[in-house]
Amino acid sequence: MVNETELLQLPDYSIEYTPTQIQIHNLEGLQRAVNAYANRYANVIVTDDTEKSAKDSRAKLNKLSNALDEKRRDIHRDYNKPYDEFADTIKQLRSVLQDTIDPIDDGLKELDGQHREQRKQHVQSLITEMSPNYxxxxxxxxxxxxxxxxxxxxxxxxxxxxxxxxxxxxxxxxxxxxxxxxxxxxxxxxxxxxxxxxxxxxxxxxxxxxxxxxxxxxxxxxxxxxxxxxxxxxxxHQKIKGDAIVDTDTGEVVSHQFVLKITGTNEQLWALRHYMDQQSIKYEKVGD
Structure with a gap:
């Protein structure tokens, strides 16, 4: 087990690198050529008659532009190569430490969760204890x-x-x-x-x-x-025949009359009355 008072530190080490200088030889000649090609086609007017030659000019200029960019990408890959190798080495070294850090981190998170659950139980007990007073x-x-x-x-x-x-x-x-x-x-x-x-x-x-x-x-x-x-x-246009009400114009039985005794709570009886009102059902109180 590591002594808690032990100071963890890396051994002395240094990194040697030489900043790369990128220099373009014959830059002036390159600039003159690029400017000359650009100026040659600078005043191209695109019409139905010149469409074919305009597309040909564009293709030639794009080819030159792509050639320049390809050279840039080649230099960029070579320029980055030593740094990429250095970065991979550092990542591998950190990975060794991370493999040890992760279980410790998981254990601390689990312990923190346990402590939080204990605090939650304590708070819930406090709520239960205080609630009657309020x-x-x-x-x-x-x-x-x-x-x-x-x-x-x-x-x-x-x-x-x-x-x-x-x-x-x-x-x-x-x-x-x-x-x-x-x-x-x-x-x-x-x-x-x-x-x-x-x-x-x-x-x-x-x-x-x-x-x-x-x-x-x-x-x-x-x-x-x-x-x-x-x-x-x-x-x-109605008359009563027995327990039925009949339409005198059509002879149709339009409704029946019944005498019911209903028992329920106040809420139930209010709900029943509300329903009968909505349905236009006639009713009246019989007796006291």
Whole structure:
């Protein structure tokens, strides 16, 4: 095992290299030739009549340009060769060290994960312990990832949990109060409160829901008046025969009358009434 106080260092070594000088012999002649070729074709006008010769000129110029670039690539490969060999050697040496570094790195990551899980369990225990004092359920408190950081103090975690629990409690109290008010408002307007409570759960504002109920009641009243007018018109051409209502114009049985005794919770009975209103089913209370 390596002594923890041992200083790891590489032995003295040096790298010798000589910067390469790239010199073009007869550069002036090369420049003159390139300028001469460029000038020769500088004023070529492309028309239907000169298209063929223009393409030939372009091909010759491209050939010269490619020849220059090929020479550049040859020099670049030779220039880079000693560096590429040096870089490969360094990569091989680093690979030997990396083969040892990787398992250590994996072990540290695994250990960090274990420590983080231990901190998470501690935070969850703290939440469970504190939740009764704030009147909330531990399941309602979501763990903030920063509470699991090694650098976060226990005091900061405790204060963070307390702050979240206060917010949760305030939100729950507000929902309970708003839900009660919304239920009463729905009952007064004789509508089912369930769908409105669902919207409240989704974060809809109470004032908006009050206005929405008013609007729905207006629509229901308009629909009911229309149905009543239609029923009155139809009733003028109907008569009762036994338990059936018959259209006097066509002789068709348009509906039946039944006496039912229905038992259910308040919510069920409100839902049933709402359904019958939607379906234009006539009903009336019999007895007390």
């Amino acid at each position: 009147g909330v359920s531990a399941s309602d408190v979501e763990i903030d990832p920063k509470w699991l950081n090694k650098s976060t103090s226990k005091k900061a975690v405790t204060e963070g949990i307390a702050g979240v629990m206060k917010q949760v409690k305030q939100a729950q109290d507000k929902f309970e109060s708003d839900s009660h008010a919304l239920t009463k408002y729905a009952e007064v307007n004789k509508v089912d409160a369930t769908p409105w409570i669902d919207q409240l759960k989704q974060g809809q504002e109470l004032d908006y829901l009050f206005k929405a109920i008013d609007h729905q009641v207006d629509l229901n009243n308009q629909k009911q008046k229309k149905l009543e007018a239609q029923a009155a018109e139809a009733k003028a």
